[in-house]
Amino acid sequence: MGPASKSDDHTATATLLPEPVIVPRSEHSISRKQFSPNAVKVLYRLKDAGFEAYLVGGCIRDILLGLEPKDFDVVTNAKPEEIKRIFRNCRLIGRRFRLAHIVFGQEIIEVATMRGHHSDEGKSNNISQASEHGQLLRDNVYGTIEEDAERRDFSINALYYSIEDFSIRDYAGGLAAIRARQIELIGDPETRYREDPVRMLRAVRFATKLDMGIAPATKNPIPQLASLLENIPAARLFEECLKLFLNGKAEQNFLMLRELGLFKYLFPTTERALNASTDGFAERFIQQMFANTDARINADKKVTPAFIFAALLWLPLRQRAEALVEKDGMFAHDAYNIAMNAVLSDSAKQVAVPKRFTIGARDIWHLQLRLDKRGGQRAYRLSLQPKFRAAYDFLLLRVESGETELQSLAAWWTNYLEKDVTGQKDMVKSLDERSGPRRPRRRKPRKKPDPS
Numbered sequence: 001m002g003p004a005s006k007s008d009d010h011t012a013t014a015t016l017l018p019e020p021v022i023v024p025r026s027e028h029s030i031s032r033k034q035f036s037p038n039a040v041k042v043l044y045r046l047k048d049a050g051f052e053a054y055l056v057g058g059c060i061r062d063i064l065l066g067l068e069p070k071d072f073d074v075v076t077n078a079k080p081e082e083i084k085r086i087f088r089n090c091r092l093i094g095r096r097f098r099l100a101h102i103v104f105g106q107e108i109i110e111v112a113t114m115r116g117h118h119s120d121e122g123k124s125n126n127i128s129q130a131s132e133h134g135q136l137l138r139d140n141v142y143g144t145i146e147e148d149a150e151r152r153d154f155s156i157n158a159l160y161y162s163i164e165d166f167s168i169r170d171y172a173g174g175l176a177a178i179r180a181r182q183i184e185l186i187g188d189p190e191t192r193y194r195e196d197p198v199r200m201l202r203a204v205r206f207a208t209k210l211d212m213g214i215a216p217a218t219k220n221p222i223p224q225l226a227s228l229l230e231n232i233p234a235a236r237l238f239e240e241c242l243k244l245f246l247n248g249k250a251e252q253n254f255l256m257l258r259e260l261g262l263f264k265y266l267f268p269t270t271e272r273a274l275n276a277s278t279d280g281f282a283e284r285f286i287q288q289m290f291a292n293t294d295a296r297i298n299a300d301k302k303v304t305p306a307f308i309f310a311a312l313l314w315l316p317l318r319q320r321a322e323a324l325v326e327k328d329g330m331f332a333h334d335a336y337n338i339a340m341n342a343v344l345s346d347s348a349k350q351v352a353v354p355k356r357f358t359i360g361a362r363d364i365w366h367l368q369l370r371l372d373k374r375g376g377q378r379a380y381r382l383s384l385q386p387k388f389r390a391a392y393d394f395l396l397l398r399v400e401s402g403e404t405e406l407q408s409l410a411a412w413w414t415n416y417l418e419k420d421v422t423g424q425k426d427m428v429k430s431l432d433e434r435s436g437p438r439r440p441r442r443r444k445p446r447k448k449p450d451p452s
Contacts, residue, residue, distance in 0.1 A: 017150055017172050017186070025166040030063050032166070038104040039072035042087075042111060043163035049086050051078040052114075052145065054160040060168065061156045064178055065210060074111045075148060075160070083111055115151045116143020146171065153192065153199050154206065155184050177215075183207050184215035193221060197228035201240050204256045208249040222260045229265040234352035237266060241351055245308055248297045251290040266351055269343065273315035282315050285401040292397065306360025307390050309353050311397065317343045317365065333369060340365060360387055367391035368398075372409055375432050379416060379424070392417070 032040055039055060046053035053076045059069035076083065083100040084090045090111075091101050100111040143151075145160065149171030152158040158172040168175075172186045183206050185192045185199070193199055200222050207214050229237065244253045257263040264271035274282045289311040296303050317339050324335035344358050353361075364387050371382065371391065382388055392413055399410045416427055 017146070020146075020149070021170040021175060023168040023170065023175070028168050030060070030161065030168065034063055034069070035059065036072045036107065036109070038102075038107055039074065039109050040163075041104075042074050042102050042109050045086060046074070046076050046078060046083075046111075047163050049078070051076050051082070053078075053163050054145070054169070055163075056160050057152070057157040060159040060161050061174070061178065061210075064159075064175075067210075072109060074109060075114055075145070076111060077114050077142075077144070078111075079113055079142065083113075113142050114145055114148035116141045116147045145169075150186065152186055153196075153202065155186055156206070156210075158186060181210075181212040182215045183210075183212050183218060185218045189218050189221045190225065193225045194228065197225065197232055198236065198240055200226065200229070200260070200262060201244065201257075204253055204260065204262065205244055205247070205249075208252040208256065209247060219260070222262065226261045226265055229262065230350075234348060234350055237351045238353055241266065242305060245290070245293065246297060246303060246305070248294050250293050250297075250308075251287060254287065254290050267312055267347065268350065269316035269346055270312050273319060276319075277315075279402070281402045285315065285397065286311065288401050289397055292393075304357070304360060304390065305353070306357040306387075307364065307394065309347075309357055310361035310364040310390075310394065313343050313347055313361065314365070314394075316346075336365065336369060360390070363387035364391045364394050368394065371395055371413065374412070374416075374428060376428070379428050383417070 035055065039059075043053045043055065053074060055072060056075045057073050059072045062069040078086070080092050080098045080100050083102075084092055087100070087102050089103045091103065093099050093101055098113070102109040102111060149158045149160070152172065155172040155174040155177045157174070158170070159174045160169040160171070161167075162169060173184075177184055183203050185203075203214050203218060203222070206212065244250065244257070247253075254263065257266070258271075258274075270286070274286065277283060289308070293303050293308060317336070320342060321332070321335040321339035324330045324338060325332055328335075330338075340362055344353075344361075347353065363385070367382065367385060367387060368391060370378075374382070385391070395406060395410050395413065399406050412427070412431075416424055419427060
């Protein structure tokens with residue numbers, strides 16, 4: 001949640017920034033009352049211990065935009081070990097980026113040490129390592145506030161609030177970018193993206209979240225550099241997907257990810273299915289799923305990632321299963337089981353979805369094959385399945401996206417769920433009567449006991 005964990009301050013190249021703009025307390029509207037009391041405590045404790053301390057990044061940006069800040073991140077010239085000595089409720093985390101978490105019950109204030117330039121990495125306690133692609137693997141190079149500002153990702157995140165004199169310090173034109181409503185990288189865009197390709201995803205997320213445009217110099221290199229996402233650990237891309245798809249702007253993020261050529265490096269099999277669709281169903285299905293997700297999140301309703309990933313992988317899953325049925329003559333149930341394993345295995349190479357969500361996705365998929373089997377006790381038993389409601393919503397999504405042949409099935413289940421127990425039994429009885437008498441089950445003859 002803090003600066004380093006959000007990839008906003010790990011650059012390997014120094015950038016010459018103009019003289020900072022310092023806005024005194026009398027000329028800005030930000031008040032300490034708008035900050036978390038615990039964040040203010042951390043600032044004062046560091047100041048009283050003789051260190052510099054600033055609130056930085058998102059919380060300053062959001063307040064200036066009239067939004068309610070959620071994260072209060074602190075930057076200081078104190079080293080992680082020095083921070084730990086000051087705060088008893090501190091734990092140090094991270095190897096790639098060393099951070100201090102100050103724990104106040106349910107709230108964590110993240111404190112990062114000011115980053116420096118790698119030209120100074122010979123100094124004691126400075127550890128840095130980059131990959132052959134220019135991506136930073138380890139980065140514990142400490143420096144001054146000016147260097148720290150140069151190493152932030154976007155100009156709107158290089159805004160600092162000083163607890164010393166309550167001024168706002170703008171080191172990279174962040175205030176002007178906010179006025180222009182532009183997302184712009186600090187430094188050379190290609191270098192910055194190579195150092196951390198996830199910045200391309202962050203540019204998209206900030207643009208939609210803050211209702212801003214992406215500056216041309218920041219936007220133009222993305223399609224050519226999108227393949228760098230293949231070098232990012234799949235577990236980290238899963239976390240980034242959650243931020244993109246569970247923030248109430250998923251539909252806009254999806255459209256921009258495709259426009260910039262990023263989506264295919266997150267979900268390549270889904271991208272191929274979208275491109276192969278000739279009737280527009282595939283795109284309607286994914287876009288409608290994200291629109292529904294946004295509506296639920298903005299209404300403060302729960303959304304399970306299992307549903308999102310079940311929908312994202314449904315198209316390649318169905319393609320693969322139908323090919324197995326057609327070419328190999330498999331039963332649908334067997335074909336889908338094989339296809340599920342293959343699709344999830346392929347997807348995990350790009351985005352590592354935890355097992356608890358892939359299990360949920362499997363349940364949703366399995367239930368799609370069973371929702372039309374409603375006779376006898378089946379409808380009642382299906383309705384008790386843990387993922388039944390998600391599977392029902394998935395069915396409605398399919399109908400909403402154009403699978404009109406499922407309309408009557410979806411209407412039946414909608415009616416069933418609105419009935420009391422007696423009404424549900426009547427619906428199933430009526431269904432059984434229309435389908436005719438069921439064949440009696442043939443019992444296997446009992447084996448005669450062996451006389452020996």
